[in-house]
Amino acid sequence: MNIGFWNFYNFYNKNRMLSDSSSIVGEELAYFIVHLTRQLRQLGHQVATIDMQDLGSFDKIFFLDYPTRFNPYFRRLRCRRHPELHLVLIEPTIIRPDNYDLRKHRPFQTVLTWKKDLCAADPQKYRLYHIPNRVLSGNFSQVPFARRKLCTLINSFMVSDRPNELYSERTRAIRWFEANARQDFDLIGTEWDKPLFTGRLSVLNLGIRFAYRRISWLNRLKVNRFPSHIGPNRKPKHLTLHDYRFCIAYENYIETDYISEKIFDCFFAGCVPIYLGAPNVLDSIPRDTFVDKRNFTTYEELYRYISGLSENEYNGYCAAIDSFLQSSTLHPFTAEGFAETFISNYCSPR
Numbered sequence: 001m002n003i004g005f006w007n008f009y010n011f012y013n014k015n016r017m018l019s020d021s022s023s024i025v026g027e028e029l030a031y032f033i034v035h036l037t038r039q040l041r042q043l044g045h046q047v048a049t050i051d052m053q054d055l056g057s058f059d060k061i062f063f064l065d066y067p068t069r070f071n072p073y074f075r076r077l078r079c080r081r082h083p084e085l086h087l088v089l090i091e092p093t094i095i096r097p098d099n100y101d102l103r104k105h106r107p108f109q110t111v112l113t114w115k116k117d118l119c120a121a122d123p124q125k126y127r128l129y130h131i132p133n134r135v136l137s138g139n140f141s142q143v144p145f146a147r148r149k150l151c152t153l154i155n156s157f158m159v160s161d162r163p164n165e166l167y168s169e170r171t172r173a174i175r176w177f178e179a180n181a182r183q184d185f186d187l188i189g190t191e192w193d194k195p196l197f198t199g200r201l202s203v204l205n206l207g208i209r210f211a212y213r214r215i216s217w218l219n220r221l222k223v224n225r226f227p228s229h230i231g232p233n234r235k236p237k238h239l240t241l242h243d244y245r246f247c248i249a250y251e252n253y254i255e256t257d258y259i260s261e262k263i264f265d266c267f268f269a270g271c272v273p274i275y276l277g278a279p280n281v282l283d284s285i286p287r288d289t290f291v292d293k294r295n296f297t298t299y300e301e302l303y304r305y306i307s308g309l310s311e312n313e314y315n316g317y318c319a320a321i322d323s324f325l326q327s328s329t330l331h332p333f334t335a336e337g338f339a340e341t342f343i344s345n346y347c348s349p350r
Contacts, residue, residue: 251277
């Protein structure tokens with residue numbers, strides 16, 4: 001079988017996402033496609049992005065996120081009976097609301113999604129998967145408890161005025177620590193020191209970020225907006241997390257079922273996440289592996305709790321994390337689990 005892929009973000013096309021796991025927004029977020037490509041080729045299938053071959057040569061084509069009606073490949077393909085078209089929904093509602101307009105799903109034979117309600121309503125059309133992660137084994141921190149700083153937040157600076165966004169909640173956490181426990185907190189990431197718009201003008205930030213990356217003199221513009229900011233992360237994230245007991249690991253927004261890499265990045269580093277995001281997170285992640293922000297009314301309460309934990313109590317979280325990582329419950333959230341789901345739904349050995 002000849003299988004084609006197309007990513008909404010053009011950075012990943014021209015076969016790049018098939019062999020290069022790097023991402024424009026995080027570490028190795030494209031690894032699950034690299035791993036899937038290896039598995040498909042081992043089974044005897046051909047794999048390419050659809051800009052590298054004639055469209056008629058493919059048996060099945062998978063669009064990663066809705067391509068929009070302006071996509072030239074999609075416009076040509078939706079009028080054909082061959083090849084089969086399938087959709088993989090990755091970006092959440094806050095980023096791509098058009099992903100979840102059910103009318104836009106009509107040209108696709110099936111839709112792979114992390115939204116359980118869609119799968120329950122129409123299990124023939126919608127197939128369930130979980131946001132996959134690259135498992136990093138043996139990376140638990142060897143830094144002694146007493147030498148690890150209390151807390152960090154590792155993200156790029158983001159703003160939004162959409163409902164249920166958590167960018168502003170990250171900022172509230174940062175401001176509390178800066179005002180009350182600066183010695184116990186580090187802010188790490190890009191663009192926290194860059195001039196960006198807030199509120200309704202935040203829609204312009206995508207273009208501004210692009211300009212910062214392309215125009216060298218603009219990139220030198222700095223503002224000291226966040227005193228706790230110690231700079232961008234200059235080494236693999238899990239190695240940075242080794243130096244901290246806790247990491248504020250908030251999703252970009254609140255939506256049922258959406259559990260991204262943020263909590264798993266902490267798990268793989270042996271750092272305890274302080275999590276806020278999917279309301280039903282406990283359906284998938286054991287409660288004793290993370291600090292649930294919902295249990296604390298104020299950041300003062302949260303700080304009092306995490307700063308008061310003894311080494312033995314902290315190690316209890318680490319033991320629970322290790323147990324979870326060794327369990328079969330983790331598997332659906334791995335690149336290997338995604339590959340198994342994909343192959344069982346769409347492929348078979350030749």
